Amino acid sequence: MSVGQMCTLAEVSRAGFYRFRTTPQAGDRDLDLRDAIQRIALEFPCYGRPRMTQELRRRGWPVGHNRVARIMREDNIFLAMRRKRKSALLRVRQLFSEFLASQFCSDRWSVTDI
Numbered sequence: 001m002s003v004g005q006m007c008t009l010a011e012v013s014r015a016g017f018y019r020f021r022t023t024p025q026a027g028d029r030d031l032d033l034r035d036a037i038q039r040i041a042l043e044f045p046c047y048g049r050p051r052m053t054q055e056l057r058r059r060g061w062p063v064g065h066n067r068v069a070r071i072m073r074e075d076n077i078f079l080a081m082r083r084k085r086k087s088a089l090l091r092v093r094q095l096f097s098e099f100l101a102s103q104f105c106s107d108r109w110s111v112t113d114i
Contacts, residue, residue, distance in 0.1 A: 003017065033056075033061060033067075033071065034075060036059065036061060037052060037056070037068065037077065038075065040056070041072075045079065046080050047079060049065055049069045052072065053065045053068045
């Protein structure tokens with residue numbers, strides 16, 4: 001029986017038959033990679049997409065950062081932030097001292113200088 005006859009019996013187009021036959025299963029392709037990403041996320045909770053990509057490449061996975069970002073987004077894997085925020089007061093003090101240094105020549109300043 002030819003492919004055309006089988007497709008007619010199954011009421012499927014020939015193009016659809018060949019497309020289904022050659023298409024790899026997308027879920028199976030990323031399943032092992034998802035497992036590796038989840039293991040790394042448990043091991044290093046502060047790793048984001050760039051570090052995660054580097055770690056996967058170090059472990060032998062040929063992946064790109066967009067693919068890692070997509071999988072992390074789909075699996076709701078987010079990094080745990082651990083950066084300390086800089087106080088706004090420190091920046092204001094730094095700007096004020098720079099302003100005073102640019103306005104006055106002396107190293108010392110007093111209230112009368114302002």
